[in-house]
Amino acid sequence: MLGEGIVLISVLRIVVDIALVWYVFYKLIMLLRGTKAIQLLKGIFVVLIFYFISYFLNLQTVQVMIEQVIVWGPLAIIILFQPELRRALEQIGRGSFFSRNRRSEEEIFNHTVDAIVKSCNYMAKRRIGALITIERETNMGDFVETGIPIGGQLTNQLLTNIFVPNTPLHDGAVIIKQNEIVAAACYLPLSESPFISKELGTRHRAAMGISEVSDALTIIVSEETGGISCTRNGELHRDINEDKLIEILRANLEPNFVKTPLLKGFGWKGNKK
Template sequence: MLGEGFTLFNILRIVVDITLVWYVFYKLIMLLRGTKAIQLLKGIFVVFIFYLISYVLNLQTVQVMIEQVIVWGPLAVIILFQPELRRALEQIGRGSFFSRNRRSEEEIFNQSIEAIVKSCNYMGKRRIGALITIERETNMGDFIETGIPIRGQLTNQLLTNIFVPNTPLHDGAVIIKQNEIVAAACYLPLSESPFISKELGTRHRAAMGISEVSDALTIIVSEETGHISCTRNGELHRDIDEEKLTEILRKDLEPNFVKTPTLKSWKRRGKKNE
């Protein structure tokens, strides 16, 4: 039999309590992902580690300083991160903190796919070289920092205009995160694989290089031939057409836009729009 303090109701209450706390914590992490508040969380973790070390080694001066940081830290957080806090409160007020607008996600997903495919086809027909890397699960922060910040909504026109020859941003890679062009003119690591064809240039080697160190999907438009290729998971898929490119993008990027698989609905929706 369960003890007096461990009745079935008490156990259920504890489970619900813990589940709610973890769910709210998860939603906060998802809300703050990609913002400067994530760096704050890393900073808090570092301060906590330093505090433990100072406690074990009895570093009293360090302890006093860290205790002052802990006391005044919450006030500093409120002042420095007003935009993030305001956005969180707005989402709670709209009821979108605990639920997502599925229809909106589908529209964003379709618009992003359409923008990428149209831009690649346009540049391919006009022999405009392009290198487009799309972030998935692996964070691309280190590579984003090597380029020029854009932070613009993903559109066919903007993506194409970046790669127009003889413009400041046309060299290097564009990095896309969901429906946002995060940065342009980014440097990607070149693959040193001996199995890459000698006829392929720097763009293809850079695309292979990033696919070897991350799960990103990278699209290459050849300046010499106008052919479209893509890399993912260390593999190079050459000379793909519009239909194949759309299929690859939908299959690989859907989990980053919509948590529940709805690939069939994407296909049905895509056929209606054709």
């Protein structure tokens, strides 16, 4: 009996050990998802494959080169991905690395859609120009750094107030990540496409520009006409009503909240202008 108990404890210890390692690994993957670091992991995997191939084929020169990469690689990773590593350590320090949000994902998602729609409708009726970029899978960290950090929970009142004319933050783009306004007055790259209508201003060109370099969904409220437009994946859709805006937001943002399969396109069939 004593021997069986010792064996059982040993097995449980191994199971717990493996489970903890896999959980930490899973949390790290979720933390790095959508950042440049995830591409690094793919690169490391490719390097290891080449190393094993060179080992079995006895390609000594290739082996030496890859061994040097393996030796100096960790130092290069620390230097190149210092922001991501710092963010991970900060989350561990705050205790949020292992914690779960008490609010349901569905509730947060509905609140986000509702806040954006109400804010856009309010600004459109009063012809308040706005540029709202919503992060999806591609990390927007480089563009967040060009603006003013907000770090506030998304509400339609806060979002609207940012774009009130003649205020310090109204000029530029607001970047949203799930239910958080990350930054305001951000600079987005202007599209140089010759196919954009000459009647469109800087906001539309910036929205097209960010859609060409990321998968972000961007909403534009025209200061001249009060019309609402959306861009994503290099496509511009203009004159969107409230129902279409809700449909677009649900089709493109829901996967980021409830982890359903990624929906393609804007989620509706409309005329591109």
